[in-house]
Amino acid sequence: MVVVWRTAALSAGAVEYGPDAALGLSVESPEPSIEHAVALTGLSAGTEYHYRVLSGGAVAADGLSFRTFPVPSLDGEFRVVVFGDTGTGNQAQLDVAAGIRLSAPDVSIHTGDFIYPRGGSDIEMDRKYFDIYAETISRSVIYPTVGNHDLDDGGTVYFGSFHLPEDSPGGERYYSFEYGDALFLILDSNQGMGVGTAQYAWLEEQLAGSERLWKIVSLHHPLYAAWLAVEANRRALDPLFARYGVDLVFQAHAHFYERFYPMRNARAVAVGEDPDYQDPDAPIYVVTGGGGGSLAQRNPGANTAYYASVYHHVRLDFQGPRLLLSAVGRDSRVFDNMSISKVVAPVFHRGDGDGDGAMTITDAVRTLNFLFLGGSVPSCLEAADFDNSGAVDISDGIHVLNFLFRAGPPPSPPGSPTLDCGFDPDPLGSAGDLGCETYTGC
């Protein structure tokens, strides 16, 4: 966790922090500065920390707290807020900011354009961003996406304001982070992102290399929108997102809210399931450009599931294999809802047909019982299918006995209970997949 703050005059900075109000730990900035960025070390995952900030020995901010990112897990629950096109400092922006505070996100994404009308200065950034979201920023990370107006001054204010992951060839221009069982990809639509660009190659590598259940993208200029969509970027990225199972793509620049049906090759799919999708296996594009900039009014097309020219933020509730999206208006009322549910097969040990976490003679008995004596169907057929032949048959019972008493061959992957639990190597619903309703031995 990095704590960042500015002071009017040169001063020595320090952050005191700890798991309770007594604090106890302390890190000092390396040298006097007006731009302080202090990395806190020795933190545990998923833990609440209290902290306070000191400049020149005097307390600059006190009574603050944050929670560190959790260890990724499938059953993790967390909340992400997405909003953008904010920088006016008007009442609409203040109202949306109050709603974001009420949503109390674990982490947020800003979809770009922090200062209107054009770029700006550090003072403008303070007035139109840091002051307005101060409470949210003090206790959770807001990841920025670079918008067109953020580059009006060459990006000096924007890049001077944020300390971002540098895990890409684009430095802080585009990057990724993980939270829970989700991968977030923050892209830069101000530069080339088509096939052959460094950004495209990095993006494909990130998507191909991730085993996270959820994949979420943010970029400023929209690929699908009733206004300002960039057709060339859509043609390049749409197939990539679909191929690698991107779930949601957040976009901005057009100042309204617009949610599309799942899109595959520019065609809407699973339209009849709206708004509660069963793993549509095609990305859902959402325009969220209503954070404070003057609203635009356009006519949505047939692929749009919901459109409203209103000030808002988007709330994402990750609940294990389910994801709920709520669009929240400036009055903090939810005006649009959508959910995506995924079927997640349990992990198991092969050869353990009775699911007790061990391979014993009872596994052979259980299988033969089921096959010949009218015993109940094993709750995890894949666990009973010792040789992963695609059928539970007499040979599976014999294999168990052979393995236990005659040094016969071990079960197929993910292997016997002496190894780690694992998934069936056959994809869900494929010809060789027998399914595994529940397995209690992991």
Ligand SMILES: [Fe+2]
């Ligand atoms: Fe923009």
